[in-house]
Amino acid sequence: MDELRLTPCLTPKGNLRLISWDEAPELAQPLARRLEEAFARGGGYGLLSLGAEVSNSLPPAFSYWREFAGLFLTEVCTRAGSEMWDRGIPPADQGKLESLAASAPLMPGAEYLTAQVLERLWVELHWAFKTELDQAGGNVQEFLRSLNPVWNLVGRVHFNLAENRKDQEAPFAFLATYTGGLSERGKEQHLPLGQALRDYAGEANKERLLSLLLPVQRAAERCAWLRGMVERGELFHPLRWSPQEAYRLLKDVPELEKAGVVVRMPAAWLGGRPPRPQVQAQVGTRPPAGIGTEALLDFQMEVSLQGQTLSPEELQAL
Incomplete structure (x- = not known):
């Protein structure tokens, strides 16, 4: 043909x-x-x-x-x-x-x-x-x-970790989701994990619910902090996390993935490299009184890290 x-x-x-x-x-x-x-x-x-x-x-x-x-x-x-x-x-x-x-x-x-x-x-x-x-x-x-x-990725639990820089006490956000299917454009559709308890309620969906949560159970056997979250029911709600809580997850990513849980985080974190400082310079920040040394030397420089301007003390520490 x-x-x-x-x-x-x-x-x-x-x-x-x-x-x-x-x-x-x-x-x-x-x-x-x-x-x-x-x-x-x-x-x-x-x-x-x-x-x-x-x-x-x-x-x-x-x-x-x-x-x-x-x-x-x-x-x-x-x-x-x-x-x-x-x-x-x-x-x-x-x-x-x-x-x-x-x-x-x-x-x-x-x-x-x-x-x-x-x-x-x-x-x-x-x-x-x-x-x-x-x-x-x-x-x-x-x-x-x-x-x-x-x-x-469909039918699997995802642990999502994101930054929330506006919250100084808890600068990270955690949400467990699951993918119930694909959109018309072939993109996975994420829903809060708590929704699965409602979507898969009843004896007819018991097999699907067990399949979904089995990787979480395996991961909880390896990670004490996750076991505590499961026992307290925290896994089914959005959470504000401190840096220490976020570090626990990042440290255990290999164990989570080995158990079958998908871990999602900002792409910038996946390169395994620390963020690089960015240098910005502005020339001519004040209207000059005329052409001379003052005008030629009128500039301002600042250094930022991930969008946050560093103070002289922080720059010295680097």
Whole structure:
């Protein structure tokens, strides 16, 4: 198939195929080739390939099936850390399937689309995922990362540490969040961790809640300060932190990440280098009375560190 005007198509039996269609928008050749190769193996593999294209702009028909694949991968991500999950078919949200079936875009075979067809394609997608996972070695998180690194962040707890320079007593802010899914543009959607207790309430979501909190439990076994936060329920609220409290987290980043918790902090901290002082000079700060030595020597110099002007005493200490 050499044409680049491709579109997903449903057959009367509800099978998902990739066909040439003159009315379809033209696809970039590398993307078209990837999709051709995947759909040649079956509809489930084609859907899995679309689920990996989270950052690419796609025509409406492809975006529609990418959204469907994204629902499946989100269900996998929110169960991947649970010891209860036996890697069986993750349940599909019937309400979402019915909504998707009623909102199909223009594409060949759209008249055959029903919630029941989506259920069957969900199963096909599961078997494609399981086959590829087994061939990749069986590590779910590594396989999700191979599809697209952003999928490895969905369904996981994030510890977020930021500066709050206006608060001299507690110049750091801490917030635990979790990623419940991806936006239409492929960006992870962060929600406060406390929201998970409401979103995953009930026996039906027990597996997802355990999967989400298991890395925190592992990390708490290694970090006494975190264990105390969990016991006091502080992990589910925004917190003001002193430098000493922030240092505890920074010191234990390797242990937290080993347990499966994602740590997010300002990018400037990740380089492993101390901040550099910045020197600013202003020449001619006063209107000169005339041309002379006073005008030539009229300048002002200051040194700042991370936006804060240093006093002569602080500069001398450096």
